[in-house]
Amino acid sequence: MEGSAPRRTRIQQEKRELILEAALEVFSANGFRGSTIDQIAEAAGMSKPNLLYYFRRKEDIHETLMQRLLDTWLAPLKELDDIGDPMTELRSYIRRKLEMARDFPRESRLFANEILQGAPRIMPMLEGELKTLVDEKAAVIKGWMRAGKIARTDPWHLIFAIWATTQHYADFDVQVRAVLGPDRGGDGRFEDAARFLEQLFLDGLKPKA
Amino acid sequence: MEGSAPRRTRIQQEKRELILEAALEVFSANGFRGSTIDQIAEAAGMSKPNLLYYFRRKEDIHETLMQRLLDTWLAPLKELDDIGDPMTELRSYIRRKLEMARDFPRESRLFANEILQGAPRIMPMLEGELKTLVDEKAAVIKGWMRAGKIARTDPWHLIFAIWATTQHYADFDVQVRAVLGPDRGGDGRFEDAARFLEQLFLDGLKPKA
DNA sequence: GCAAATTTTGACCGATTGGACAAACGTTAG
DNA sequence: CTAACGTTTGTCCAATCGGTCAAAATTTGC
Structure with a gap:
């Protein structure tokens, strides 16, 4: 189904991990619909558009996490x-x-x-x-x-x-x-x-x- | 803490029950933040402002239910x-x-x-x-x-x-x-x-x- | 050192949200 | 019948939501 894993830069790997860690914190406490991208971005120490540069949709974060x-x-x-x-x-x-x-x-x-x-x-x-x-x-x-x-x-x-x-x-x-x-x-x-x-x-x- | 129960008309009692039943359905399936007043109103078969006539805030419904x-x-x-x-x-x-x-x-x-x-x-x-x-x-x-x-x-x-x-x-x-x-x-x-x-x-x- | 690629940001958008409000409608007691 | 009260609705609002975009800042490859 899914193609080969996209090649990622060092920064991409690090930031994606950071986001996933923050998202785990937020999602597990508030559920999917109860969590906002802003909350996750703030927990990850970055701006919302910046977060959306790494995960284009909120669902993508949740899916990866799951x-x-x-x-x-x-x-x-x-x-x-x-x-x-x-x-x-x-x-x-x-x-x-x-x-x-x-x-x-x-x-x-x-x-x-x-x-x-x-x-x-x-x-x-x-x-x-x-x-x-x-x-x-x-x-x-x-x-x-x-x-x-x-x-x-x-x-x-x-x-x-x-x-x-x-x-x-x-x-x-x-x-x-x-x-x-x-x-x-x-x-x-x-x-x-x-x-x-x-x-x-x-x-x-x-x-x- | 709470004063004596407010006297309610027959319609109020019935409609409040209807709302609570609908809210139980919606809240239990989507959580508090994941549920909208519109969803509850629709499940109860009434308009949103009408629902808000019986419960002035979303939280009030949840609290009563709880x-x-x-x-x-x-x-x-x-x-x-x-x-x-x-x-x-x-x-x-x-x-x-x-x-x-x-x-x-x-x-x-x-x-x-x-x-x-x-x-x-x-x-x-x-x-x-x-x-x-x-x-x-x-x-x-x-x-x-x-x-x-x-x-x-x-x-x-x-x-x-x-x-x-x-x-x-x-x-x-x-x-x-x-x-x-x-x-x-x-x-x-x-x-x-x-x-x-x-x-x-x-x-x-x-x-x- | 410099150009290309990547990363970050601020400003913005349409949709949805919880809730307010006054006007309209219905009901009821006298 | 009618005035008072209770109920319902359409409209509206400010806040928040997920997400876009172009421009600025930074990093990277050579």
């Missing part, structure tokens, strides 16, 4: 591997997803914003690439269940649950911090969350008999 | 009761939250939008009313743990996990449906989710020894 995001976002799931102990694999997947919520909350919110609005710009990817990947990993998980390595349950909803619980700490961060309060809502909240999630996914809530 | 939402939204948690079997109480709380995600997805998305944007309009409620309620219920859950009725873990993060997993089916609905595909993504997905979540929260993933 494309980059998706690769890094799906990487942890891609790494979920058939070899290795199933329980360990799942645990490290959960841990990695939680680390991403901690280290890349803006990316998580950008993605959440897009999905919330009905995913108008990435629908084909959801139905194509993402579905394929999830189906593939669901098959792997099903294999583990058949082998008696983990309890039998629905692999798709299991993946949803891991996404939901981990991304919650990025997308609903303000609520999490507000509820936990200044003491428990500090930096340690991610370690508390990690401990809790590990227990939840492994043992559930039933008291040890 | 106030109503919060009551119904927190109702299930309020019902979590100390009397009754702990495991049953938690299970029915999860089921009720999932039903709300199924029956009131627009309300869930409206709330999610607000939190995603940093909760500028409901921050005091999060730190006040919500935190108080959650702390109170966390204490109840802690009591159950001390009594050996459920496994010992962090009650706050347990509540977060229930919120995250259930609301996921409303907020990320398009993604869920896209990944499940046309077959498994039909109406039955909520029953599948209910079964899965029940197993997850009760037994976790460890295979039965």
Whole structure:
């Protein structure tokens, strides 16, 4: 579809990175329609026409941002591997997803914003690439269940649950911090969350008999 | 704070309801800044100036909507009761939250939008009313743990996990449906989710020894 | 050092936005 | 019937939006 990547000068590469970084900040906080080119330009320390020299339309920025995001976002799931102990694999997947919520909350919110609005710009990817990947990993998980390595349950909803619980700490961060309060809502909240999630996914809530 | 409710004519009551219903539709799909008064007016079947006769500012609509939402939204948690079997109480709380995600997805998305944007309009409620309620219920859950009725873990993060997993089916609905595909993504997905979540929260993933 | 290419800027444009306002219309009580 | 009140509409406005354009400033290749 797309021709070879356009050759770019040093300045173009640098400025484009600067703009994308600023746009990530603005888009993730206000959504696409809630963000203005002026805001992004100011955050990037340049004038609006100057920004438009590097990205001709507001949508181009968002699209570029989204494309980059998706690769890094799906990487942890891609790494979920058939070899290795199933329980360990799942645990490290959960841990990695939680680390991403901690280290890349803006990316998580950008993605959440897009999905919330009905995913108008990435629908084909959801139905194509993402579905394929999830189906593939669901098959792997099903294999583990058949082998008696983990309890039998629905692999798709299991993946949803891991996404939901981990991304919650990025997308609903303000609520999490507000509820936990200044003491428990500090930096340690991610370690508390990690401990809790590990227990939840492994043992559930039933008291040890 | 607020004086007695202003007396309203029959027409005012009806039209205000009509506007709020339309606004819920529009706001939940596009966010606050992404929605226009014209869109809401059209969805409500009236002209923009006419709408502004009932709500003088766009923010007033959103505020009214948010106030109503919060009551119904927190109702299930309020019902979590100390009397009754702990495991049953938690299970029915999860089921009720999932039903709300199924029956009131627009309300869930409206709330999610607000939190995603940093909760500028409901921050005091999060730190006040919500935190108080959650702390109170966390204490109840802690009591159950001390009594050996459920496994010992962090009650706050347990509540977060229930919120995250259930609301996921409303907020990320398009993604869920896209990944499940046309077959498994039909109406039955909520029953599948209910079964899965029940197993997850009760037994976790460890295979039965 | 200089010409060509690239980058930056200020001024500007049409479209859309939230909202104001007065006039017109409808309803209702006496 | 009619005066008072409640409702609806068309028109208008200032601000903001995404985006253009030509000219100025700067960088780059030779």
